[in-house]
Amino acid sequence: MCSSSRGRPWAPMELAEDCSDGYFIITRGKARNGLRGIQKGSVGRVQARPKGELSVWLLGASSHTFPRGEVLVRQDDGLFLSRHQAQLLLFVTPAARRLELVANPQLFLAICSLACDDPVLVKHAKAHRPGLLRKVVQIQNKGSLEDFPMLGFEVELLDSDQHYPGRKSGPLPLFSAGDIVQTSSCGPANAQWAWPNKPSEGLDLKIASWFGSLLSLGPPEGGGDDLGPSEEPLLEVGSMVELVTNKGAPAYGVLRWMGTIKGKKRTWAGVELDREATNGTDGTFGSHRYFTCQRKRAVFVPLNFCRPDARFLPMPAPAPQHGKTAEESHPGIDKDVPPVPEAEALQLLEGRMKGIQGHYNSCYLDAALFSLFSSSAALDGVCQEAASTGGEAPRILKRDIINKLRSQGFVPAESVMNFRKQLGCDSFLTEEKDPEEFVSILLERVLGMKPLLRIRSQNGMTQDAYTFQIILDKDQVGTAPTVQELLDTSFVSCGLQLEETPSCFMVQMPRFGKTYKMFSQIIPSTELDVTDLLHNSPRECFVCGRLAQLECTTCLRDRKLQPGRIKQYCSLCSAQVHAHPLRQDHALHALTVPAEVPEGAPLLRHRLQLYAVLCIRTSHYVAFVKHGPGPHSWLFFDSMADRCGDDRGGFNVPEVRGCPEVGDFLTQPEETQARADLELVSEHVRRLLCDSYMCLYERAPA
Ligand SMILES: [Zn+2]
Ligand SMILES: [Zn+2]
Numbered sequence: 004m005c006s007s008s009r010g011r012p013w014a015p016m017e018l019a020e021d022c023s024d025g026y027f028i029i030t031r032g033k034a035r036n037g038l039r040g041i042q043k044g045s046v047g048r049v050q051a052r053p054k055g056e057l058s059v060w061l062l063g064a065s066s067h068t069f070p071r072g073e074v075l076v077r078q079d080d081g082l083f084l085s086r087h088q089a090q091l092l093l094f095v096t097p098a099a100r101r102l103e104l105v106a107n108p109q110l111f112l113a114i115c116s117l118a119c120d121d122p123v124l125v126k127h128a129k130a131h132r133p134g135l136l137r138k139v140v141q142i143q144n145k146g147s148l149e150d151f152p153m154l155g156f157e158v159e160l161l162d163s164d165q166h167y168p169g170r171k172s173g174p175l176p177l178f179s180a181g182d183i184v185q186t187s188s189c190g191p192a193n194a195q196w197a198w199p200n201k202p203s204e205g206l207d208l209k210i211a212s213w214f215g216s217l218l219s220l221g222p223p224e225g226g227g228d229d230l231g232p233s234e235e236p237l238l239e240v241g242s243m244v245e246l247v248t249n250k251g252a253p254a255y256g257v258l259r260w261m262g263t264i265k266g267k268k269r270t271w272a273g274v275e276l277d278r279e280a281t282n283g284t285d286g287t288f289g290s291h292r293y294f295t296c297q298r299k300r301a302v303f304v305p306l307n308f309c310r311p312d313a314r315f316l317p318m319p320a321p322a323p324q325h326g327k328t329a330e331e332s333h334p335g336i337d338k339d340v341p342p343v344p345e346a347e348a349l350q351l352l353e354g355r356m357k358g359i360q361g362h363y364n365s366c367y368l369d370a371a372l373f374s375l376f377s378s379s380a381a382l383d384g385v386c387q388e389a390a391s392t393g394g395e396a397p398r399i400l401k402r403d404i405i406n407k408l409r410s411q412g413f414v415p416a417e418s419v420m421n422f423r424k425q426l427g428c429d430s431f432l433t434e435e436k437d438p439e440e441f442v443s444i445l446l447e448r449v450l451g452m453k454p455l456l457r458i459r460s461q462n463g464m465t466q467d468a469y470t471f472q473i474i475l476d477k478d479q480v481g482t483a484p485t486v487q488e489l490l491d492t493s494f495v496s497c498g499l500q501l502e503e504t505p506s507c508f509m510v511q512m513p514r515f516g517k518t519y520k521m522f523s524q525i526i527p528s529t530e531l532d533v534t535d536l537l538h539n540s541p542r543e544c545f546v547c548g549r550l551a552q553l554e555c556t557t558c559l560r561d562r563k564l565q566p567g568r569i570k571q572y573c574s575l576c577s578a579q580v581h582a583h584p585l586r587q588d589h590a591l592h593a594l595t596v597p598a599e600v601p602e603g604a605p606l607l608r609h610r611l612q613l614y615a616v617l618c619i620r621t622s623h624y625v626a627f628v629k630h631g632p633g634p635h636s637w638l639f640f641d642s643m644a645d646r647c648g649d650d651r652g653g654f655n656v657p658e659v660r661g662c663p664e665v666g667d668f669l670t671q672p673e674e675t676q677a678r679a680d681l682e683l684v685s686e687h688v689r690r691l692l693c694d695s696y697m698c699l700y701e702r703a704p705a
Contacts, residue, residue, distance in 0.1 A: 047060050154180075157174075185239060256300075274309065284301045373642070386400070473513045500538035507700070553572050555581070618695050
């Protein structure tokens with residue numbers, strides 16, 4: 004498998020049918036500035052496949068632009084290509100344009116299957132010009148070490164009278180795959196347009212009809228048209244667009260077709276929206292089908308009603324440009340917005356350019372904010388209070404991040420950057436950090452909250468904390484422990500107890516960032532029972548369920564007694580359990596039992612529910628978030644799932660995906676989860692088990 008695709012028109016898809024063809028384009032990966040960085044958009048030949056990685060020999064025109072040589076990349080940091088595709092892409096500059104092209108498989112695959120005499124629409128002199136592809140030419144790189152010619156297209160352009168001028172002498176202009184914005188197979192009736200064996204008869208007719216549909220896309224003519232003053236934007240099939248609607252809020256989608264419609268004067272656009280429209284179709288307009296998509300998703304509008312999706316435009320420079328501030332382009336929302344309800348979460352949040360947009364190493368912060376606020380109301384009270392009485396930071400947090408996320412499903416990077424500026428230290432603006440540092444600053448300084456955890460040590464001292472780091476020896480638990488086991492073991496072996504049940508419990512897994520993890524997999528317990536961790540709180544005898552009086556830390560690990568669970572006994576059961584010859588040296592200690600607990604009263608269990616898991620892999624943080632009480636209501640969020648453009652002018656594409664398979668996995672018994680074969684589980688489940696960094700629990704609703 005090369006990459007995942009769920010059939011969205013703009014989702015990355017497998018470009019090469021046969022991955023063994025052995026070429027690769029690097030489309031993502033953390034931006035690393037500096038000479039040794041691998042530029043996204045680099046194309047290379049796959050040399051070898053060491054476990055889980057690819058060794059790629061970069062092919063390139065000039066060594067100072069694209070570092071040459073062999074690099075190691077992860078398979079999900081790019082896409083496999085055929086040799087032909089690699090040759091076409093190599094001739095495309097800049098590298099950012101290659102990324103746009105492979106992100107638009109509909110167009111790119113059509114370009115890859117172009118042959119001589121096919122009609123195409125190309126970008127030429129800042130306009131769209133129809134023409135005929137006359138020749139696919141090989142361009143040999145001068146000074147290149149590899150014998151790997153690039154491929155370009157000689158295109159005969161239609162003249163200004165919209166007529167095909169016939170073959171002229173002299174060289175034809177040369178175009179790269181990146182200059183082609185539409186092919187006939189992307190046009191209407193694409194099913195009938197099979198070109199490889201072009202019949203000589205009828206060809207001209209087809210070309211004529213296709214060109215006919217492009218008439219108004221030619222170079223702008225001198226006035227006189229009734230198209231109005233607005234210029235048609237330079238969009239291409241596959242472009243992400245937003246539509247001006249009469250309701251004010253823009254609608255978003257992908258441009259699937261453009262051309263003329265009988266009886267209409269302007270150039271029209273067929274757009275597949277990212278949600279259903281009341282008057283939407285499945286790709287038909289009138290009695291004609293222009294493309295095919297899900298029902299009620301297609302709308303047809305004059306092209307000048309479309310503009311490039313503003314969410315995909317490059318980030319503005321830190322200083323506001325053209326007198327327009329971030330505030331004007333993305334106004335904040337002052338009213339209180341509740342968390343996204345379970346039933347609406349997928350519709351609002353799922354997709355590309357959803358969630359919180361990452362920028363400059365912000366993934367730790369984006370993942371934490373999305374986890375804490377998208378679907379959980381645990382911090383809403385303090386947040387509201389801090390925003391109304393506190394300073395700028397809580398106001399920006401609530402208005403520009405939480406409310407935007409909950410009402411629009413998307414927070415632009417500039418809102419997060421404004422918030423980062425308020426955190427009191429410049430290192431929050433640019434540096435990679437860990438979520439626990441941010442969480443502590445967020446809760447303490449921004450929201451003015453008291454520490455969530457009050458932890459009592461053996462000597463009776465109480466420490467306050469916002470998050471809890473699990474500390475234990477590896478051999479104290481099994482190879483695939485649960486968070487409950489890790490927490491119990493950590494508390495008991497360090498002699499710690501909770502003074503009270505926290506409203507929110509953020510538990511850090513035993514690992515050090517990306518460099519070391521103690522367990523190759525951890526089961527994230529969906530429920531955390533902290534009853535046995537509470538100080539001065541009644542506990543059940545592990546055997547008979549009556550009020551316990553003694554605790555045995557040695558029994559914790561006893562293989563015959565459900566290892567990993569804390570063991571406390573009434574005096575009778577303790578005597579029986581410890582009558583065993585192998586248990587006679589156990590260290591027991593008396594529990595403090597509140598005097599007011601009547602004998603035989605039912606015990607109240609103190610439970611917390613898992614609502615988010617922050618994960619880390621190769622210093623990049625992502626989050627799994629529960630978006631409702633339903634066991635399958637899980638979302639996966641990555642603030643830098645993809646990137647458009649280069650390091651300087653580009654921007655990150657955040658993405659949210661529903662992952663009900665995570666719920667399927669977590670509803671199995673923990674023993675089954677622990678035995679899961681990591682080779683067979685889904686990528687989401689594997690990341691959840693292998694990469695967990697911090698598990699977030701909140702008190703179950705009463
Ligand atoms: Zn007992
Ligand atoms: Zn014991």
